[in-house]
Amino acid sequence: MSPSRPLFKRSLLAQALARDVAGESFVDYSSGLFLAAPRRTGKSTFLNNDFIPECENRGWLAVYVDLWAARDSDPAQLISGAIGAALARFENPVSKAAKKAGVEKISLLRTLSWDFSKPQLPSGTTLAKALEVLHSISGKMIVLIVDEAQHALNSESGLNAMFALKAARDHLNRGLQPDGIRLVFTGSSRDKLANLVLKSKQPFFGANITSFPLLGHDFVEFATHLWNKRLADSNQFSADDMEYAFERVGRRPEMLNQLLTEVSVGRGEASNLGELLRTGALNHQAGIWSDYESACNDLSALQLAVLNVMAERTIGKQAFAPFAEQTFEDVNRKLEQAHAEPNASTPNVQKALDALRDKELVWKANRGEYALEDCAMAQWLTRVNKAD
Incomplete structure (x- = not known):
């Protein structure tokens, strides 16, 4: 990179x-x-x-x-x-x-x-x-x-x-x-x-x-050295700032590269590259979270409850069985917490899943299994629910 x-x-x-x-x-x-x-x-x-x-x-x-x-x-x-x-x-x-x-x-x-x-x-x-x-x-x-x-x-x-x-x-x-x-x-x-x-x-x-093992600190040090070679000695990235940014972009090399290009080239000879890098990384993360929030704001109570249960299964590395009795109980618990009618049933959950698929939030396999379209959304939903 x-x-x-x-x-x-x-x-x-x-x-x-x-x-x-x-x-x-x-x-x-x-x-x-x-x-x-x-x-x-x-x-x-x-x-x-x-x-x-x-x-x-x-x-x-x-x-x-x-x-x-x-x-x-x-x-x-x-x-x-x-x-x-x-x-x-x-x-x-x-x-x-x-x-x-x-x-x-x-x-x-x-x-x-x-x-x-x-x-x-x-x-x-x-x-x-x-x-x-x-x-x-x-x-x-x-x-x-x-x-x-x-x-x-x-x-x-x-x-x-x-x-x-x-x-x-x-x-x-x-x-x-x-x-x-x-x-x-x-x-x-x-x-x-x-x-x-x-x-x-x-x-x-x-x-x-x-x-799959994600890229670690050795990659961060590699990237830091690589980018610092093109910068003035008085204007260098630190490995700590690079690590902070890399984590915020989901340890994705291409996204880090884009962020580094914007900071080091787009901002010229700024003397606070580390601060700019951290701010850019936070803005990137906030943008993704804002997209998730906008998508969830358009959901019905039942759709959001189903999505939250799917997120819990994802975090727990468990299979999502959409029409199991335990799933209905968990969806109803989410609905009650949201002060909505606990109306989980096979036809209602099926309608919610169909709507979530139309919104490209949920994926369906050919034989009927369901999963979140973006597994990173599970982490955001878990974070939001803990904050509540």
């Missing part, structure tokens, strides 16, 4: 996660790694600049797909496209490997006339079979990384793709050589990502969600 954009390397974290994914440590993610952290906190940057190079250094074949990059596209097509692009790198030996894997030419290779310039799997080819061929062709363990994996839950085909990846994992990791594939999923919402693992009918039931 800076005008020259030097990279802050997180090599130790990449090495640790690679060991975990490989099953070489006490923390074994060989069945799947699920990383959750708020958007724009550095997950994708880490994956591309640290984790994927570490995988390649180990001799693994990393296949990366970002479901957020093309949100209007079918997640299943994006995943198959990434696998197809990886297969295209091994165009020459594909025919031989496909035959060894028992794949019909017409289904995978279209009678050996598959157009490798178009990174899509031929119609009728399963993800499991394509990954099996890719593993056979490359002779390497595949690490399939699905960034913002929660978007797969928005459609039946996307969810089916998740089940297909589980089937591929089970197939390629069996027997005496259980190192065919590793799966890594990231998500900007822990609640949304959890919809892949919490219930027995979900594809990766039983897996754990791991919090």
Whole structure:
């Protein structure tokens, strides 16, 4: 982060996660790694600049797909496209490997006339079979990384793709050589990502969600040094001021960069950069909170009560069961505290959830699970309720 954009390397974290994914440590993610952290906190940057190079250094074949990059596209097509692009790198030996894997030419290779310039799997080819061929062709363990994996839950085909990846994992990791594939999923919402693992009918039931480590003080020191190199010796940022600002912008490097640019360039040679930085960070935080407050001011008592209960579940890392008896009790308690009629019921809560979805405050998975659209809102709601 800076005008020259030097990279802050997180090599130790990449090495640790690679060991975990490989099953070489006490923390074994060989069945799947699920990383959750708020958007724009550095997950994708880490994956591309640290984790994927570490995988390649180990001799693994990393296949990366970002479901957020093309949100209007079918997640299943994006995943198959990434696998197809990886297969295209091994165009020459594909025919031989496909035959060894028992794949019909017409289904995978279209009678050996598959157009490798178009990174899509031929119609009728399963993800499991394509990954099996890719593993056979490359002779390497595949690490399939699905960034913002929660978007797969928005459609039946996307969810089916998740089940297909589980089937591929089970197939390629069996027997005496259980190192065919590793799966890594990231998500900007822990609640949304959890919809892949919490219930027995979900594809990766039983897996754990791991919090992606946010950038720490070592990054703050890196950023401080980087920015101070372009400033006069008498006009420098302190690491304490930088840390204060970084925390207020949610430990998001891009937002810190924007704030630093405004303060150091937009304000010229001001001698109080630290004060300006802290003030700018507070204004940024206040702006976000003001947006949350404006959104909540437009809600009915029941809608706000449902939102507050969802926030409590998010903070407590619990699943939100919208029509459970306990949920009705908690919503009614919120309504009573607001001196409103305690009228929580299945039809009323459903109407409230529909309204919250229309206002883009609540997200719904294809199979009916709900989560806050912005998990940071849960922290703000908790703070406001404590103040009350």
